[in-house]
Amino acid sequence: MSLHATPRLPTLHQQLTDRLRRMIVEGMLAPGAKINEQALAERFGVSRTPMREAIRALATEGLVVLTPRRGAAVAPITRADLEEAFPVLGALEALAGELAAQRITEAGIGTARDLHARLVASHSDGDFRGYSKANAAIHRLILDFAGNETLTRMLQSLDGRVRRARVQANISPERWAAAVAEHAEILAALEARDGPRLGAVLRQHIANKLTSLIERLQL
Amino acid sequence: MSLHATPRLPTLHQQLTDRLRRMIVEGMLAPGAKINEQALAERFGVSRTPMREAIRALATEGLVVLTPRRGAAVAPITRADLEEAFPVLGALEALAGELAAQRITEAGIGTARDLHARLVASHSDGDFRGYSKANAAIHRLILDFAGNETLTRMLQSLDGRVRRARVQANISPERWAAAVAEHAEILAALEARDGPRLGAVLRQHIANKLTSLIERLQL
DNA sequence: GCTACGTATTTTGTATACAGAATGCCAAAA
DNA sequence: TTTTGGCATTCTGTATACAAAATACGTAGC
Numbered sequence: 269m270s271l272h273a274t275p276r277l278p279t280l281h282q283q284l285t286d287r288l289r290r291m292i293v294e295g296m297l298a299p300g301a302k303i304n305e306q307a308l309a310e311r312f313g314v315s316r317t318p319m320r321e322a323i324r325a326l327a328t329e330g331l332v333v334l335t336p337r338r339g340a341a342v343a344p345i346t347r348a349d350l351e352e353a354f355p356v357l358g359a360l361e362a363l364a365g366e367l368a369a370q371r372i373t374e375a376g377i378g379t380a381r382d383l384h385a386r387l388v389a390s391h392s393d394g395d396f397r398g399y400s401k402a403n404a405a406i407h408r409l410i411l412d413f414a415g416n417e418t419l420t421r422m423l424q425s426l427d428g429r430v431r432r433a434r435v436q437a438n439i440s441p442e443r444w445a446a447a448v449a450e451h452a453e454i455l456a457a458l459e460a461r462d463g464p465r466l467g468a469v470l471r472q473h474i475a476n477k478l479t480s481l482i483e484r485l486q487l
Numbered sequence: 488m489s490l491h492a493t494p495r496l497p498t499l500h501q502q503l504t505d506r507l508r509r510m511i512v513e514g515m516l517a518p519g520a521k522i523n524e525q526a527l528a529e530r531f532g533v534s535r536t537p538m539r540e541a542i543r544a545l546a547t548e549g550l551v552v553l554t555p556r557r558g559a560a561v562a563p564i565t566r567a568d569l570e571e572a573f574p575v576l577g578a579l580e581a582l583a584g585e586l587a588a589q590r591i592t593e594a595g596i597g598t599a600r601d602l603h604a605r606l607v608a609s610h611s612d613g614d615f616r617g618y619s620k621a622n623a624a625i626h627r628l629i630l631d632f633a634g635n636e637t638l639t640r641m642l643q644s645l646d647g648r649v650r651r652a653r654v655q656a657n658i659s660p661e662r663w664a665a666a667v668a669e670h671a672e673i674l675a676a677l678e679a680r681d682g683p684r685l686g687a688v689l690r691q692h693i694a695n696k697l698t699s700l701i702e703r704l705q706l
Numbered sequence: 707g708c709t710a711c712g713t714a715t716t717t718t719g720t721a722t723a724c725a726g727a728a729t730g731c732c733a734a735a736a
Numbered sequence: 737t738t739t740t741g742g743c744a745t746t747c748t749g750t751a752t753a754c755a756a757a758a759t760a761c762g763t764a765g766c
Contacts, residue, residue, distance in 0.1 A: 279555045279749065306717070315751045317536075320719095321543055328547035330637075336498045337718060337757055352637040359582040363574060418549075418571040422641060498719065525747070534721045539748090556727055556748060 280314060284322035287312070292331050292342055293428050295435050303332065303340040329425050345433050347482060353430050354478035360423045361407070361474055362467035365454075367414035369463035376413050377459055380406065384455045391448045396439065406451070410458075410470075434477075437484040446476065499533060503541035506531070511550050511561055512647050514654050522551065522559040549648050564652045566701060572649050573697035579642045580626070580693055581686035584673075586633035588682035595632050596678055599625060603674045610667045615658065625670070629677075629689075653696075656703040665695065 288308075291297050309319035323340050326332040333343045343349075372380075383406045390398035411420050439447075450473045457466035507527075510516050528538040542559050545551040552562045562568075591599075602625045609617035630639050658666075669692045676685035 281749085282555070304717080316718095317750055317752090321540065324540055324544060325547055328544055330640075336501070339718065339758095349637070352635045355582060355586070355635065356579070356638050356641065359578045360575070363578040367574070416571045416574065418568070418645070419575050421549075422575065422645075426637070426641075500719085523747080535748095536720055536722090557729095558748065 279318070281318035281321040281325070284312060284314065284318055285325045288322050289326055289329075289331060289428065292326065293431050295432055297342045299342050299432060300344040301342045303342065305339070330429050343429070345430075347485075350430060350433060350478060350481065353426055354474055357423070357426055357430065358471040358474040360419060360426070361410075362471040364410050364414040364416070364419055364423065365457070365466035365470040366463035367416060367419075368410040368412075369458060369461045369466045371415055372413040372458060372461065376409065380409055380455060380458055383409065384451060387451055388448060391444065396444075399444075403447075403451075406454070433481060433485065437481055440480060440484060443476075443480040447473070450476070498537070500537035500540040500544070503531060503533065503537055504544045507541050508545055508548075508550060508647065511545065512650055514651055516561045518561050518651060519563040520561045522561065524558070548644050562648070564649070566704075569649060569652060569697060569700065572645055573693055576642070576645055576649065577690040577693040579638060579645070580629075581690040583629050583633040583635070583638055583642065584676070584685035584689040585682035586635060586638075587629040587631075588677060588680045588685045590634055591632040591677065591680065595628065599628055599674060599677055602628065603670060606670055607667060610663065615663075618663075622666075622670075625673070652700060652704065656700055659699060659703060662695075662699040666692070669695065 297303070303323060305316050305319055305323065308323075309316045312319065323332055324334070327334045327340065331343055332340050334340050383402050387399055387402035387406065390396070390402055411423065414420070450469065453469045454466065454473065457469055516522070522542060524535050524538055524542065527542075528535045531538065542551055543553070546553045546559065550562055551559050553559050602621050606618055606621035606625065609615075609621055630642065633639070669688065672688045673685065673692065676688055
């Protein structure tokens with residue numbers, strides 16, 4: 269007789285929320301595209317009720333914009349949006365880095381080294397897909413060792429909103445090389461357990477991403 | 488024929504969301520209290536449908552926790568929650584401060600001075616209500632001049648989650664005095680348009696709040 | 707040909723209905 | 737007394753129904 273909430277099977281609208289979120293983040297639904305409740309519900313083989321709840325959940329996350337009596341649309345990505353989101357991302361990642369540097373274990377540093385090696389190797393091979401995976405894994409590792417669930421949720425929510433832009437814009441070779449170099453600094457700061465330095469490096473890392481992204485997208 | 492979304496009258500569930508949010512933030516619904524859809528809907532004189540949407544919106548904000556097939560409850564405030572939320576609050580406020588210091592106008596600094604004077608006077612008068620108002624207004628001013636809508640929304644959402652705890656715990660005289668002193672530094676950094684300093688001061692300000700809060704609540 | 711107006715259709719917002727899971731209660735057995 | 741099983745009730749999750757607003761379309765007027 270546990271007092272803790274036991275994991276239940278996810279309800280329909282939760283599944284729908286996940287599916288729809290993926291569709292938006294992966295770019296299958298273009299920014300600005302109108303979302304028709306009925307049509308979507310039919311496509312997923314459900315009624316409008318759980319579909320509505322999913323759409324509204326994503327609206328609270330910022331992936332969807334609602335206009336009363338006019339329906340929902342995939343949130344557009346403007347240059348202003350990116351210029352707003354990235355500083356916040358930077359501040360949150362910096363915090364994650366500071367915390368992670370304090371709390372990371374030896375084993376964790378080992379994992380970070382492995383991931384970093386894979387990241388460098390992928391870059392050498394010109395394997396952007398592999399690079400992206402290693403990159404995501406490193407940021408995830410930092411988040412995990414930061415050990416702050418609130419921070420994790422906010423960061424991932426915000427990341428989902430800008431990832432769409434990153435998918436759209438291919439990285440430039442120069443930016444890619446620079447990012448790899450920055451990752452060396454990230455690893456170094458982590459190994460040294462230097463929180464403030466790791467925070468600063470991550471923040472700069474993200475600021476650089478924005479600059480390059482805006483250039484590429486020419487927004 | 489404007490292309491921009493014109494303001495429409497708010498739909499029922501939007502109003503319900505606001506009402507319910509206030510009830511939770513102001514403490515009328517105690518943390519951990521179970522929320523009965525039917526009962527709430529009847530109390531507000533609406534059907535379950537918009538009531539559900541309101542509840543779920545607040546769940547995405549973190550004010551309500553949902554357990555599938557078991558319903559909703561006001562999110563409890565644990566010590567761990569506060570210890571997670573405050574560092575994030577600090578990082579976001581620090582960012583707001585950095586941005587505001589860069590962008591604030593002369594008139595804005597003037598307003599800040601006025602608000603600060605009111606804050607100090609309220610403290611001298613032992614008027615905590617007035618102090619709170621001035622305090623909120625100063626933080627709001629910083630947010631406004633930061634000019635980052637994304638940041639504003641995330642900060643306010645997170646603030647709503649911890650405000651409940653602050654309402655519960657009366658401030659100690661010592662902490663109150665210290666907070667007033669810290670506010671002098673905040674104003675000074677703002678007048679000097681020293682972003683990094685303002686960021687650091689705000690971050691410390693919030694860290695101190697947490698310490699005192701945990702002592703008072705004895706969580 | 708273009709605009710303006712009125713009607714038909716679509717779509718959202720809300721209410722109601724129904725099915726199944728969770729909870730509470732009571733009785734019977736150990 | 738405590739526990740266990742089953743039944744009744746309550747509540748959530750989903751589907752459907754209905755009303756009103758928004759949109760699309762066609763026609764009349766210029």
